[in-house]
Amino acid sequence: RKEVEQDPGPFNVPEGATVAFNCTYSNSASQSFFWYRQDCRKEPKLLMSVYSSGNEDGRFTAQLNRASQYISLLIRDSKLSDSATYLCAVNPPGGSYIPTFGRGTSLIVHP
Amino acid sequence: ETGVTQSPTHLIKTRGQQVTLRCSSQSGHNTVSWYQQALGQGPQFIFQYYREEENGRGNFPPRFSGLQFPNYSSELNVNALELDDSALYLCASSLAMGATGELFFGEGSRLTVL
Numbered sequence: 001r002k003e004v005e006q007d008p009g010p011f012n013v014p015e016g017a018t019v020a021f022n023c024t025y026s027n028s029a030s031q032s033f034f035w036y037r038q039d040c041r042k043e044p045k046l047l048m049s050v051y052s053s054g055n056e057d058g059r060f061t062a063q064l065n066r067a068s069q070y071i072s073l074l075i076r077d078s079k080l081s082d083s084a085t086y087l088c089a090v091n092p093p094g095g096s097y098i099p100t101f102g103r104g105t106s107l108i109v110h111p
Numbered sequence: 112e113t114g115v116t117q118s119p120t121h122l123i124k125t126r127g128q129q130v131t132l133r134c135s136s137q138s139g140h141n142t143v144s145w146y147q148q149a150l151g152q153g154p155q156f157i158f159q160y161y162r163e164e165e166n167g168r169g170n171f172p173p174r175f176s177g178l179q180f181p182n183y184s185s186e187l188n189v190n191a192l193e194l195d196d197s198a199l200y201l202c203a204s205s206l207a208m209g210a211t212g213e214l215f216f217g218e219g220s221r222l223t224v225l
Contacts, residue, residue: 008151032212043201043216044154087153089214097205097212098144098167101153 001026004090006102013109017078021105023088024070033071034089035062038104044087048073078109114138115204115217123223124192132187132220134202142166143185144214145177146201154201160185189222197224 005024013019025033032051036044048055050071054063061074071090075082085106089099114137124130136143142161146154156169160179174190183204189196199221203214 004153006153034213041199041221043218044214045216046213049213091212096167097142098156098159099212099214100156101146103151103153 003027003100004088004102006088006105008103008105010106010108013078013107015078015080015109015111017109018074018076019078019107020072020074021086021088021107022070022072023090023102023105024068025090025100026069027090027092028066028069029093030090031093032091033062033064034091034099035060035071035073036087036089036101038085038087040084044101047086075107078107080109080111083107083109115202115215117200117202117217117220119220120218121221121223123225125225126192126194128192128224129188129190130192130222132189132200132202132222133184134186134204134217135184136202136204137215140204140206140215141183142205143179143183144203144205145185145187146203147171147196148199148201148219149195150198157187192224194224197222 035047037047038044050062059076085104087104116135144159145157148154158168159166179185199219202217
Protein backbone atom coordinates (compact mmCIF):
# COMPACT_ATOMS: atom_id res chain seq x y z
CA ARG A 1 0.00 0.00 0.00
CA LYS A 2 1.32 3.45 -0.89
CA GLU A 3 1.95 5.88 1.94
CA VAL A 4 -0.45 8.45 0.51
CA GLU A 5 -3.07 7.61 -2.08
CA GLN A 6 -5.36 9.76 -4.15
CA ASP A 7 -7.75 9.09 -6.98
CA PRO A 8 -6.08 10.84 -9.95
CA GLY A 9 -9.43 11.68 -11.56
CA PRO A 10 -10.06 13.77 -13.53
CA PHE A 11 -13.18 15.01 -11.81
CA ASN A 12 -15.25 16.87 -14.39
CA VAL A 13 -17.87 19.12 -12.78
CA PRO A 14 -20.02 22.07 -13.89
CA GLU A 15 -19.66 25.49 -12.39
CA GLY A 16 -21.52 25.78 -9.12
CA ALA A 17 -21.21 22.11 -8.27
CA THR A 18 -19.91 20.71 -5.01
CA VAL A 19 -17.05 18.26 -5.32
CA ALA A 20 -15.12 16.25 -2.77
CA PHE A 21 -11.79 14.46 -2.90
CA ASN A 22 -10.36 11.95 -0.49
CA CYS A 23 -6.79 11.09 0.37
CA THR A 24 -5.83 8.01 2.37
CA TYR A 25 -2.62 7.57 4.33
CA SER A 26 -1.00 4.43 5.67
CA ASN A 27 0.83 5.60 8.80
CA SER A 28 -1.68 5.95 11.60
CA ALA A 29 0.77 8.05 13.63
CA SER A 30 1.04 10.77 10.97
CA GLN A 31 1.11 14.19 12.53
CA SER A 32 -0.15 16.82 10.16
CA PHE A 33 -1.89 17.05 6.85
CA PHE A 34 -2.11 19.52 4.03
CA TRP A 35 -3.86 20.21 0.76
CA TYR A 36 -1.82 21.88 -1.97
CA ARG A 37 -3.10 23.22 -5.26
CA GLN A 38 -0.99 22.85 -8.39
CA ASP A 39 -1.86 24.58 -11.63
CA CYS A 40 -0.66 23.09 -14.89
CA ARG A 41 3.14 23.24 -15.17
CA LYS A 42 3.39 25.37 -12.04
CA GLU A 43 4.62 24.74 -8.51
CA PRO A 44 2.36 23.45 -5.71
CA LYS A 45 0.94 26.11 -3.44
CA LEU A 46 -0.50 25.53 0.00
CA LEU A 47 -4.27 25.60 -0.06
CA MET A 48 -5.11 24.50 3.45
CA SER A 49 -3.63 22.87 6.49
CA VAL A 50 -5.70 20.18 8.18
CA TYR A 51 -5.35 19.82 11.92
CA SER A 52 -7.35 17.88 14.48
CA SER A 53 -10.99 17.98 13.43
CA GLY A 54 -10.63 19.94 10.21
CA ASN A 55 -10.49 23.38 8.70
CA GLU A 56 -12.71 25.68 6.64
CA ASP A 57 -11.74 28.59 4.42
CA GLY A 58 -14.54 30.12 2.39
CA ARG A 59 -15.76 27.58 -0.14
CA PHE A 60 -13.14 25.04 0.91
CA THR A 61 -13.48 22.60 3.80
CA ALA A 62 -10.90 20.04 4.81
CA GLN A 63 -11.65 17.19 7.17
CA LEU A 64 -9.49 14.63 8.92
CA ASN A 65 -10.73 11.18 9.83
CA ARG A 66 -8.05 9.54 11.94
CA ALA A 67 -10.02 6.37 12.55
CA SER A 68 -10.24 5.61 8.84
CA GLN A 69 -6.96 7.35 8.01
CA TYR A 70 -8.09 9.75 5.37
CA ILE A 71 -8.44 13.45 4.77
CA SER A 72 -10.97 15.06 2.49
CA LEU A 73 -11.33 18.32 0.63
CA LEU A 74 -14.76 19.70 -0.17
CA ILE A 75 -15.18 22.52 -2.66
CA ARG A 76 -18.55 24.22 -2.76
CA ASP A 77 -19.87 26.41 -5.59
CA SER A 78 -17.04 25.43 -7.94
CA LYS A 79 -15.52 28.14 -10.12
CA LEU A 80 -13.75 27.77 -13.44
CA SER A 81 -10.63 29.01 -11.66
CA ASP A 82 -10.73 26.02 -9.32
CA SER A 83 -9.55 23.82 -12.19
CA ALA A 84 -6.20 22.44 -11.04
CA THR A 85 -4.57 19.41 -9.48
CA TYR A 86 -5.07 19.01 -5.74
CA LEU A 87 -2.25 17.30 -3.90
CA CYS A 88 -2.53 15.98 -0.40
CA ALA A 89 0.57 15.88 1.78
CA VAL A 90 1.10 13.98 5.01
CA ASN A 91 3.83 14.63 7.58
CA PRO A 92 5.20 11.54 9.29
CA PRO A 93 5.43 11.21 13.06
CA GLY A 94 8.52 12.45 14.83
CA GLY A 95 8.46 16.07 13.76
CA SER A 96 10.68 15.65 10.71
CA TYR A 97 8.46 17.90 8.58
CA ILE A 98 9.20 15.95 5.43
CA PRO A 99 5.76 15.48 3.91
CA THR A 100 4.88 12.67 1.56
CA PHE A 101 2.69 13.73 -1.33
CA GLY A 102 -0.04 11.88 -3.12
CA ARG A 103 -0.07 11.88 -6.90
CA GLY A 104 -2.81 14.48 -6.95
CA THR A 105 -6.43 14.65 -8.09
CA SER A 106 -7.23 16.57 -11.23
CA LEU A 107 -10.29 18.82 -11.17
CA ILE A 108 -11.82 20.32 -14.30
CA VAL A 109 -14.64 22.79 -13.81
CA HIS A 110 -16.57 23.49 -17.02
CA PRO A 111 -19.14 26.19 -17.87
CA GLU B 112 4.75 34.75 -4.23
CA THR B 113 6.72 32.45 -1.95
CA GLY B 114 10.06 34.19 -2.27
CA VAL B 115 11.73 30.92 -3.24
CA THR B 116 13.66 31.22 -6.48
CA GLN B 117 15.11 28.45 -8.61
CA SER B 118 17.44 28.45 -11.57
CA PRO B 119 17.54 27.55 -14.32
CA THR B 120 13.84 27.30 -15.09
CA HIS B 121 14.33 24.99 -18.07
CA LEU B 122 17.26 22.98 -19.30
CA ILE B 123 18.03 20.17 -21.71
CA LYS B 124 20.80 17.68 -21.15
CA THR B 125 21.90 14.41 -22.71
CA ARG B 126 22.33 11.06 -21.03
CA GLY B 127 25.49 10.79 -18.98
CA GLN B 128 25.86 14.51 -18.42
CA GLN B 129 25.77 16.26 -15.06
CA VAL B 130 23.46 19.03 -13.91
CA THR B 131 23.38 21.52 -11.05
CA LEU B 132 20.14 23.16 -9.98
CA ARG B 133 20.04 26.10 -7.60
CA CYS B 134 17.57 27.36 -5.06
CA SER B 135 17.34 30.46 -2.88
CA SER B 136 15.10 29.96 0.09
CA GLN B 137 12.58 32.38 1.47
CA SER B 138 14.03 34.95 3.85
CA GLY B 139 14.17 33.55 7.37
CA HIS B 140 13.77 29.92 6.32
CA ASN B 141 16.58 27.59 7.37
CA THR B 142 15.38 24.36 5.78
CA VAL B 143 15.38 23.41 2.13
CA SER B 144 13.80 20.30 0.64
CA TRP B 145 14.14 19.02 -2.91
CA TYR B 146 11.46 17.07 -4.71
CA GLN B 147 11.28 15.41 -8.12
CA GLN B 148 7.96 15.48 -9.90
CA ALA B 149 7.53 13.35 -12.99
CA LEU B 150 4.65 14.07 -15.35
CA GLY B 151 1.33 12.99 -13.86
CA GLN B 152 2.85 12.11 -10.49
CA GLY B 153 3.11 13.79 -7.13
CA PRO B 154 6.36 15.30 -5.87
CA GLN B 155 8.81 12.65 -4.64
CA PHE B 156 11.13 13.59 -1.79
CA ILE B 157 14.84 13.61 -2.69
CA PHE B 158 16.48 15.13 0.41
CA GLN B 159 16.26 17.91 2.93
CA TYR B 160 18.91 20.23 4.35
CA TYR B 161 18.73 21.96 7.69
CA ARG B 162 21.48 24.40 8.63
CA GLU B 163 23.86 22.98 6.01
CA GLU B 164 23.41 19.36 7.12
CA GLU B 165 21.43 16.67 5.32
CA ASN B 166 18.37 16.06 7.45
CA GLY B 167 16.70 13.24 5.55
CA ARG B 168 16.91 11.46 2.24
CA GLY B 169 14.37 9.75 0.06
CA ASN B 170 14.80 6.72 -2.15
CA PHE B 171 17.17 8.23 -4.69
CA PRO B 172 20.58 6.88 -5.75
CA PRO B 173 23.86 8.51 -4.64
CA ARG B 174 24.25 10.26 -7.97
CA PHE B 175 21.70 12.69 -6.58
CA SER B 176 23.59 14.92 -4.18
CA GLY B 177 23.14 18.32 -2.66
CA LEU B 178 24.37 20.92 -0.30
CA GLN B 179 23.18 23.95 1.57
CA PHE B 180 25.17 27.14 2.00
CA PRO B 181 25.47 29.39 5.07
CA ASN B 182 22.85 31.73 3.61
CA TYR B 183 20.52 28.68 3.39
CA SER B 184 20.47 28.60 -0.40
CA SER B 185 20.94 25.13 -1.83
CA GLU B 186 22.09 23.14 -4.82
CA LEU B 187 20.96 19.83 -6.24
CA ASN B 188 23.49 17.94 -8.34
CA VAL B 189 22.68 14.97 -10.51
CA ASN B 190 25.47 12.97 -12.12
CA ALA B 191 25.31 10.48 -14.96
CA LEU B 192 21.90 11.65 -16.10
CA GLU B 193 19.39 9.05 -17.24
CA LEU B 194 16.31 9.49 -19.39
CA ASP B 195 14.08 8.86 -16.35
CA ASP B 196 15.59 11.88 -14.63
CA SER B 197 13.47 14.06 -16.88
CA ALA B 198 11.12 15.82 -14.48
CA LEU B 199 10.25 19.03 -12.70
CA TYR B 200 12.63 19.56 -9.79
CA LEU B 201 11.06 21.52 -6.99
CA CYS B 202 12.81 23.25 -4.16
CA ALA B 203 10.81 24.08 -1.06
CA SER B 204 11.84 26.13 1.92
CA SER B 205 10.42 25.97 5.39
CA LEU B 206 11.15 26.98 8.94
CA ALA B 207 12.04 24.12 11.23
CA MET B 208 11.76 24.12 14.99
CA GLY B 209 8.24 25.01 15.95
CA ALA B 210 7.00 25.23 12.42
CA THR B 211 3.83 23.63 11.14
CA GLY B 212 5.47 21.71 8.34
CA GLU B 213 4.16 23.83 5.50
CA LEU B 214 6.38 24.04 2.47
CA PHE B 215 6.88 27.03 0.22
CA PHE B 216 7.82 25.95 -3.28
CA GLY B 217 9.82 27.65 -5.96
CA GLU B 218 8.61 27.53 -9.56
CA GLY B 219 10.82 24.57 -10.29
CA SER B 220 13.48 23.62 -12.78
CA ARG B 221 12.20 21.56 -15.68
CA LEU B 222 14.88 19.11 -16.79
CA THR B 223 14.70 17.21 -20.04
CA VAL B 224 17.23 14.43 -20.63
CA LEU B 225 17.64 13.29 -24.22
